[in-house]
Amino acid sequence: MPRFLRTILAASFLLFAPAVFAASSNVVNVYTWSQEIPNAVITEFEKETGIRVNYTSFDSNEIMYAKLRAVKNSAYDVIEPSSYYIDRMRRQNMLEKLDRSKLSQFKNLDPEFLNLPYDPRSLYSVPFIWGTTGIFMNKNYFSENEVLQWSDLLKKKYANQLMILDDPREAFSMALLMLGYSINDTNPAHIKQAYIKLRELMPNIRLFNTDAVTSILIDEDATIGIAWNGDLFKANLENSQLMFVYPKDGFEIWVDNFAILKSAPHKENAYQFLNFMLRPDIAKSVSININYATANLAAKNLMPPSIKNNSVLYPSAALLRHGQFETDIGDATFALYEKYWEQLKMGV
Known part of the structure; x- marks a missing residue:
């Protein structure tokens, strides 16, 4: 993890x-x-x-x-x-x-x-x-049913607002789910489509982070994006306006x-x-x-x-059935992730 x-x-x-x-x-x-x-x-x-x-x-x-x-x-x-x-x-x-x-x-x-x-x-x-990976929102800035699935994050109104986990597997899982694929997909063509989807998301991304997620949520340095449910739970103890969404198009379970x-x-x-x-x-x-x-x-x-x-x-057993457990994607697929991840960060 x-x-x-x-x-x-x-x-x-x-x-x-x-x-x-x-x-x-x-x-x-x-x-x-x-x-x-x-x-x-x-x-x-x-x-x-x-x-x-x-x-x-x-x-x-x-x-x-x-x-x-x-x-x-x-x-x-x-x-x-x-x-x-x-x-x-x-x-x-x-x-x-x-x-x-x-x-x-x-x-x-x-x-x-x-x-x-x-x-x-x-x-x-x-x-x-x-734990799980899902969407977080701050109710001071967004309505409760405003974002229900990963693809909603692509909307132009979220320009320069999203926090994305600084982890290629997490990001590609999100993009693959947007496309209707498994988070464990190893098809190079599908991985490339996921990369293109992440490039489409880039104008909406404000920051990448993994090691200070809880404090970012509490301090409202980001008010919408991707988080692990445990970090959201912890942050919610100090900021009651935070909410966690299990996307309808699926989510990762680790x-x-x-x-x-x-x-x-x-x-x-x-x-x-x-x-x-x-x-x-x-x-x-x-x-x-x-x-x-x-x-x-x-x-x-x-x-x-x-x-x-x-x-x-x-989450309920019924909701968990919409999640997917991570399995090994192999060195070749992970190498593709890292190649595209570097290109994404460089704006290529």
């Missing part, structure tokens, strides 16, 4: 010191999204189990993947890729097939987040945090999943860590701390009504 963009520790430290961390059996080496697991949760796990956690974080799936591929056997045990990298890494035989008999807390997961296209039988991943590397040196400790994170009280604590939805149904049921009944964080 390119949703948290500050790295807590230098990821390269674990990567290039595998012997040091593999030497001790009473540790677990964890590599997750930045700011996703609070320090208090790590401390509680260590206190309860006596297992020391070497915790490292990353700020993009691409960084995580590149570092794991850079060495034959990394020292990491538990990692947390987003859905489309689970898809890629399981195909590349990088992930351990999970032993459900060692995951007593797996039963707490929401069935809606199991057996999805990126891991059809949920053999390699444990869904943890999830999921951050735990997995165990096939080369993990401490697999038994990794299972203990996963069971701990799947406990309802722990999953609830993490979700509330980061303001994103949990894939743990038992944890959701412990939430206060103001959270578990919030339609921004937890």
Whole structure:
């Protein structure tokens, strides 16, 4: 999930010191999204189990993947890729097939987040945090039903007003949905059409951003555009005029999943860590701390009504059926994204 963009520790430290961390059996080496697991949760796990956690974080799936591929056997045990990298890494035989008999807390997961296209039988991943990408508007400036689908953002009246997430996959997903294609489309002709659609949108774009979305929404530096639902939920706590729209022409659903590397040196400790994170009280604590939805149904049921009944964080099952889960689009398609993304930013 390119949703948290500050790295807590230098990821390269674990990567290039595998012997040091593999030497001790009473540790677990964890590599997750930045700011996703609070320090208090790590401390509680260590206190309860006596297992020391070497915790490292990353700020993009691409960084995580590149570092794991850079060495034959990394020292990491538990990692947390987003859905489309689970898809890629399981195909590349990088992930351990999970032993459900060692995951007593797996039963707490929401069935809606199991057996999805990126891991059809949920053999390699444990869904943890999830979210969606949609349209945000500020009611001080726009009427409630003014924008209902992605293509509405193309209207000339929104010239120089939109904030777009500074992420090529997010932007191309939006453009592909405008055209009626899947967010996982790999047809080069369709990708080019999406690029042309983004060029059409450019006069309406005021700024690209990913790392300060919440503050931009709160301060009204942008009043319409694209956002992740968790950022909108958090910003809405300080600016009640913000609203989130699930576009009628579809939207992206992303999921951050735990997995165990096939080369993990401490697999038994990794299972203990996963069971701990799947406990309802722990999953609830993490979700509330980061303001994103949990894939743990038992944890959701412990939430206060103001959270578990919030339609921004937890849209109805009927609405979710209009969303699409990210799967791996492959290197060739992503290279096309980056080529067109650079051209878009340069105004070519």
